[in-house]
Amino acid sequence: GAVVSQHPSWVICKSGTSVKIECRSLDFQATTMFWYRQFPKQSLMLMATSNEGSKATYEQGVEKDKFLINHASLTLSTLTVTSAHPEDSSFYICSASVRTGVSYNEQFFGPGTRLTVL
Amino acid sequence: QKEVEQNSGPLSVPEGAIASLNCTYSDRVSQSFFWYRQYSGKSPELIMSIYSNGDKEDGRFTAQLNKASQYVSLLIRDSQPSDSATYLCAVTFSGSARQLTFGSGTQLTVLP
Numbered sequence: 001g002a003v004v005s006q007h008p009s010w011v012i013c014k015s016g017t018s019v020k021i022e023c024r025s026l027d028f029q030a031t032t033m034f035w036y037r038q039f040p041k042q043s044l045m046l047m048a049t050s051n052e053g054s055k056a057t058y059e060q061g062v063e064k065d066k067f068l069i070n071h072a073s074l075t076l077s078t079l080t081v082t083s084a085h086p087e088d089s090s091f092y093i094c095s096a097s098v099r100t101g102v103s104y105n106e107q108f109f110g111p112g113t114r115l116t117v118l
Numbered sequence: 119q120k121e122v123e124q125n126s127g128p129l130s131v132p133e134g135a136i137a138s139l140n141c142t143y144s145d146r147v148s149q150s151f152f153w154y155r156q157y158s159g160k161s162p163e164l165i166m167s168i169y170s171n172g173d174k175e176d177g178r179f180t181a182q183l184n185k186a187s188q189y190v191s192l193l194i195r196d197s198q199p200s201d202s203a204t205y206l207c208a209v210t211f212s213g214s215a216r217q218l219t220f221g222s223g224t225q226l227t228v229l230p
Contacts, residue, residue: 032216043206043222044162093161097216104150104169105216107208112161 002028002098006110013084014118021079021113023094029074030096034107035067038091050077084117091115122209124221132229137194139224141207144188150210151183151190152218155203162206166192197228 003026013019023033031052036044048069049057056069068080081088093112097105121144131137139153150169154162168174168181168190180193190209194201207221 034217043220046217049217100167101169104167105210106152106164106167107216107218108164109154109161 002026002096002106002108004030004094004096004108004110006094006113008113009111010114010116012116012118015085016083018080018082019084019115021081021092021094021115023077023079023096023110025075025096028096028098030077030098031074032097033071033077034095034097035069035077035079036093036095038093038112044093047079081115084115086117089115089117122207122219122221124205124207124224126222126224128225128227130227130229131197133197133199135197135228137197137201137226137228139192139194139205139207139226141190141192141221142188143190143207143209143211143219145209145211146185146188147212148185148188148209149212151181152208152210153179153181153190153192154206154208154220155201156206156223157203194226197226199228199230202227 005024007022033050035047038044047062050069050071052071058064071077091112095107095109100106124141153166155165156162166181168183174181178195182191204223204225206223208218
């Protein structure tokens with residue numbers, strides 16, 4: 001399968017600071033990437049869809065001014081958590097969509113970034 | 119509301135047995151169906167994709183899709199302790215721009 005990397009794998013920050021998470025597709029070009037958040041014992045929650053060269057599409061209830069997404073190239077999307085607070089502590093995972101057929105796409109996930117806000 | 123439902127489990131099977139994981143979805147026009155495996159503290163890993171009715175086999179894994187019943191399953195033959203994980207069913211609904219809708223996951227434990 002396609003390889004997606006994330007950096008950093010974990011980060012601890014103080015309340016009020018901003019944190020940037022990078023998501024890269026290593027061996028393919030990804031026009032579409034997705035950002036998810038996962039709290040303990042829960043399933044993945046889609047936060048936003050990131051499209052190269054255009055604004056991200058955010059899911060209902062996700063603050064676009066707090067979670068800034070930039071998809072400036074076909075291999076890189078970034079998520080910036082601005083003015084992070086303890087309730088933002090979570091496991092953030094990106095994925096990239098790869099076309100596998102005429103009408104089919106598969107999503108491959110990065111390893112995730114564990115954010116802890118003190 | 120387009121939904122994906124899974125038995126949350128936990129499901130325990132002895133080593134060597136067949137583990138059967140089930141998933142139902144709400145939209146009859148759904149296109150693509152996936153099974154992901156997620157180990158504790160790790161991100162999901164794609165293990166199977168299926169797009170048409172019937173069975174699809176890959177090694178010890180078999181995915182089964184029945185669109186008329188809106189049902190997709192995953193069978194794991196000769197289960198190993200290393201198969202112990204949470205298995206997530208995911209569906210791409212029509213008109214969803216490649217977005218996945220996930221079920222809540224089924225936690226599988228394979229007992230040695």
